[in-house]
Every structure is written in structure tokens, then in C-alpha cells.
Amino acid sequence: MNYPTEVTDAVELIWGEGMLSPGGPEKVAQMLKGIDLSGSRVLDIGSGLGGVDVLLAAKYRAATVIGIDIEPHLIKSARDLAARKGLASRVIFQLVAPGRLPFADASFDLVFSKEAMLHIADKPALYVEVLRVLKPGGWFIASDWLWSEGAAESGVVHAWLSESLSTFAFTTPSAALDALIDAGFAEPTITDFRHELQEANRKEVTLLEGPARQKLAAIVGTEVAEGRFASAKGRQAALDSGDLIPCYLRGRRLS
Numbered sequence: 001m002n003y004p005t006e007v008t009d010a011v012e013l014i015w016g017e018g019m020l021s022p023g024g025p026e027k028v029a030q031m032l033k034g035i036d037l038s039g040s041r042v043l044d045i046g047s048g049l050g051g052v053d054v055l056l057a058a059k060y061r062a063a064t065v066i067g068i069d070i071e072p073h074l075i076k077s078a079r080d081l082a083a084r085k086g087l088a089s090r091v092i093f094q095l096v097a098p099g100r101l102p103f104a105d106a107s108f109d110l111v112f113s114k115e116a117m118l119h120i121a122d123k124p125a126l127y128v129e130v131l132r133v134l135k136p137g138g139w140f141i142a143s144d145w146l147w148s149e150g151a152a153e154s155g156v157v158h159a160w161l162s163e164s165l166s167t168f169a170f171t172t173p174s175a176a177l178d179a180l181i182d183a184g185f186a187e188p189t190i191t192d193f194r195h196e197l198q199e200a201n202r203k204e205v206t207l208l209e210g211p212a213r214q215k216l217a218a219i220v221g222t223e224v225a226e227g228r229f230a231s232a233k234g235r236q237a238a239l240d241s242g243d244l245i246p247c248y249l250r251g252r253r254l255s
């Protein structure tokens with residue numbers, strides 16, 4: 001399990017209710033620039049605690065949001081959040097197995113994913129699936145963590161991953177772009193947002209250097225709190241060295 005309750009409690013404390021990745025609502029706004037979601041049907045791959053999905057329905061007026069995830073306890077938490085927000089009829093969570101998306105062709109106006117594809121190794125197969133379930137004219141918008149050529153051999157990356165409580169499957173920006181093109185996406189773009197993640201990550205490190213560390217330790221225990229701090233610092237080093245390259249991915253299904 002990549003996201004036991006101690007980890008989700010720790011991330012939520014930093015990034016806000018229902019949020020399981022850096023940046024929270026501000027980052028979602030950045031990702032959706034220029035996109036009108038009103039009345040649309042959205043698939044969110046890797047919905048975590050469901051905060052993003054609630055936001056897509058409540059703030060961005062998506063008609064229906066289907067969040068999928070592979071961890072049953074996250075699906076339960078996400079459903080509870082949607083119910084608390086009075087959105088359970090429009091924000092639906094579904095437990096899936098990794099691999100083929102369990103939806104018919106041309107089912108969604110938008111396929112969204114925030115910092116979840118970094119756990120999915122077969123990106124070419126994933127992008128083919130995303131294109132299949134998009135309606136003609138629909139957008140794929142994701143943020144993913146990619147890495148530089150040679151990052152697999154980087155000592156900075158090894159040091160970070162040895163502290164991390166999660167396991168990752170990275171690819172490079174050029175391989176991701178090729179895979180989007182090969183899958184058949186129109187208007188494919190990969191945009192480096194390293195500076196934004198550096199800033200967001202620094203906020204996490206700074207918070208964990210201060211009183212938040214004790215607050216976190218009181219909730220999740222000293223070991224997890226210290227692990228979270230070490231992992232945030234390791235991630236910062238990988239961002240600063242240029243090995244970790246977080247990117248926005250976009251592509252469109254034309255027909």
C-alpha cells in the first residue's frame with residue numbers, strides 16, 4: 001500500500017482537506033487554465049482522498065466526476081468527503097485494478113489526473129486507454145512527475161527514494177511526448193512546472209521544519225513525521241538538481 005492512513009493524514013495536514021499531492025486547489029486552477037468544465041463528464045485517474053474531484057464538481061461545475069483509485073480505503077474516504085459536501089450524486093468513486101480503464105469508448109469530456117500517473121509504469125498503454133475513453137473533442141490534462149535522462153543513476157535521486165514512503169515509475173519528458181503522439185493525441189504538450197513544485201515543496205519543507213512537525217508527529221507518530229520531512233527534503237534536492245522534472249501533460253482527441 002502506497003498511501004496508508006499515516007501518509008494520507010500527513011499530506012492532508014499540509015495541503016488541505018481531501019488533497020493528496022502538493023499544490024492543492026491552486027495547482028488545479030493552473031492545470032485547468034482555459035478549459036470550461038461546466039456540464040461536462042470527467043474522469044479523474046488516481047482520485048486519492050477525493051478533494052480534487054469535489055473541487056471539479058463544486059467550483060468548476062462539472063456535471064459528473066468519476067474518480068478512480070486502486071486503494072479501497074481511499075475510495076471510502078473520498079466517498080465520505082463527497083457525501084459531507086452534499087455532492088455524492090455527482091461525484092462518484094470507483095475502485096479499479098491497474099490496467100485497462102473500465103469504461104466504454106468515448107465516455108468523458110475530460111480525463112484528468114493530478115500526480116497519480118507517477119505510480120503507473122506503462123505510460124504508452126495508459127495514454128492509449130485515456131484516448132479511447134475520451135469523447136471526440138475531449139481533453140486529457142494531467143500533472144505527472146517525470147525525470148531527466150540519467151536520473152536513474154543520480155545519487156540525489158537514490159537518496160530521495162531511499163527516504164520516500166512511496167514507490168514511483170518515472171519516464172522522461174521526451175518519452176512521454178513520443179508516447180502521447182504514438183497514442184494518437186492531437187495538440188500534445190508537455191510543460192515543465194518545476195519552479196511551481198519547487199515553491200510548493202519548499203512550503204512543505206518549511207512547514208515541517210516548524211511547529212507543523214510536532215503537530216504531525218502527534219497525529220501520525222514521530223517516525224512517520226520524520227520520514228515525511230526527510231522525503232520532502234529529498235524531493236527538494238531532486239528538484240533542485242534538475243533530476244525530477246514535474247510536467248503538465250495535455251492532449252486532445254480530435255475524432
Ligand SMILES: C[S@@+](CC[C@H](N)C(=O)[O-])C[C@H]1O[C@@H](n2cnc3c(N)ncnc32)[C@H](O)[C@@H]1O
Pocket residue numbers: 002003018019020021045046047048049050051052068069070071074096097098099113114115116117119120
Ligand atoms: C499522490 S496521490 C494523488 C491523489 C489525488 N490526485 C490528489 O492530487 O489529491 C496518487 C494516487 O494515485 C493512486 N493510484 C496509483 N496507481 C493507480 C492506478 N493504476 N490507477 C488509479 N489510481 C492509482 C494512488 O492510490 C493515490 O491515491
